[in-house]
Amino acid sequence: MAEMPMTEEEELQKAAAMSGIRYTIDKTWDGLPLNHDPIQVDLKWHFERLSGRPHKRVVRITFDAPFFDDPEPNEPPGVTDKLWNYEVMEFFFANDRGQYLEIEVGPHGHWLCLLFDGVRTTVNHGEELELECRNKWRGDRWLGEIEVPLAYFPSRITTFNSYHIHGVDDERVYAALYPVTDGTHTEPDFHRLQFFQRINIRRVIPDGYGDRPFADFKYGDLWAGHY
Numbered sequence: 001m002a003e004m005p006m007t008e009e010e011e012l013q014k015a016a017a018m019s020g021i022r023y024t025i026d027k028t029w030d031g032l033p034l035n036h037d038p039i040q041v042d043l044k045w046h047f048e049r050l051s052g053r054p055h056k057r058v059v060r061i062t063f064d065a066p067f068f069d070d071p072e073p074n075e076p077p078g079v080t081d082k083l084w085n086y087e088v089m090e091f092f093f094a095n096d097r098g099q100y101l102e103i104e105v106g107p108h109g110h111w112l113c114l115l116f117d118g119v120r121t122t123v124n125h126g127e128e129l130e131l132e133c134r135n136k137w138r139g140d141r142w143l144g145e146i147e148v149p150l151a152y153f154p155s156r157i158t159t160f161n162s163y164h165i166h167g168v169d170d171e172r173v174y175a176a177l178y179p180v181t182d183g184t185h186t187e188p189d190f191h192r193l194q195f196f197q198r199i200n201i202r203r204v205i206p207d208g209y210g211d212r213p214f215a216d217f218k219y220g221d222l223w224a225g226h227y
Contacts, residue, residue, distance in 0.1 A: 011047045011055075011206075019203050020044035023177055025164055029188035031179035039065040039089070039164045039175065043204045046147065057214070058132075058147040059204055063089055067107060067142035068166040077109025079127050084190075086110070089144060090163040094193050099154035099226065107135050107142045113152060117226045119191050124222065150205070150214040151222055157210065159196035 026038035041063045048056040070087035073080050083104040084090065094100035098119065104112040111131045115123035132147040164175040180192045201210060213223035 011057075018045050018206060021199070021203050023162060025162060025175050025177045027176060027179060029163070029174040029176040029179060029190075030181050030183075030185070034175055035173070037066050039063060039162075041091075041162050041177070045204055045206060056147075057150045057209070057216075059150070059153070060145065060147050061091060061103070062145045063143070065089060065142045065144070065164055066166075067137055067140050069107075070166055070168060072106065072108040073110050075110075078111070079129075080106065080110035080112055081126065083110055083112045084165065087166040088164075090165070090190060092161045092163075092190065092196065093153055093157045093199075094159045094196055095154050095156045096158050097154075097156075098193060099223070100193065101148075101152050101154060103131070103146065103148060103152075105131075105133055105135075105144055105146055107137075107144070109133065109135060111146070113148075115152065115154070115222060116191075117223075119193065123226055129219070129222075149216060149219065150209060151216040151219045153205070153210070153213070154223060155210065155212045155227070157201045157205070158198060159193070160199035161190070161196045163190055 021043045023041040024038050026034050028034060044060045046058050046060040050056055068087055073086055083106055086106055089105045091103040092100055100116050102114045111133050112126050113129040113131055114126050117123050134145045136143050162177040167173045174188045178195055178197045180190060180195045213221055215221035
């Protein structure tokens with residue numbers, strides 16, 4: 001029997017009760033201690049009633065990272081290709097079928113959202129997706145908040161990784177929540193899904209969502225054809 005959808009009051013109560021998850025990034029991509037302050041990342045479900053519009057169902061990601069003020073992309077804020085070449089935070093959510101969502105955010109309002117069905121096999125091109133993104137600075141800290149629509153996530157998320165990148169040329173520093181090597185790799189590659197670690201996604205996305213891709217009013221079913 002199909003599960004009955006939650007009422008709005010039940011959704012609000014569920015969102016308030018969910019604990020979310022907090023992470024600390026304090027190592028490089030190959031597991032060495034960082035030479036700068038760690039990065040704090042928080043994942044939390046957010047449901048909001050919106051008058052006259054579809055209600056907001058998002059995963060809210062907040063982070064507190066060092067701000068290095070690297071040169072920013074030479075284009076206006078918004079969707080930015082190859083943002084990984086700049087100062088950036090990255091978040092990867094994957095399932096056991098090799099499907100995953102990559103989110104990249106820069107400190108100056110640039111961002112990119114990519115969906116993959118298999119390693120580096122993109123479902124979309126990034127330009128058609130939007131991201132609500134807020135950045136501010138407090139001293140030498142970069143404080144960011146992004147809201148990721150539920151429709152962007154693949155079904156049955158099981159693993160997660162997050163990265164912080166900064167620096168220029170030979171001074172590039174790649175920080176990772178979970179190292180992406182077993183000691184046999186000489187270069188970072190953030191798409192090595194085998195090194196991601198398990199996430200209890202029910203602390204971030206409530207029961208009743210997440211078992212299959214969510215089709216919303218604005219984007220439809222982004223994962224159609226990739227079940």
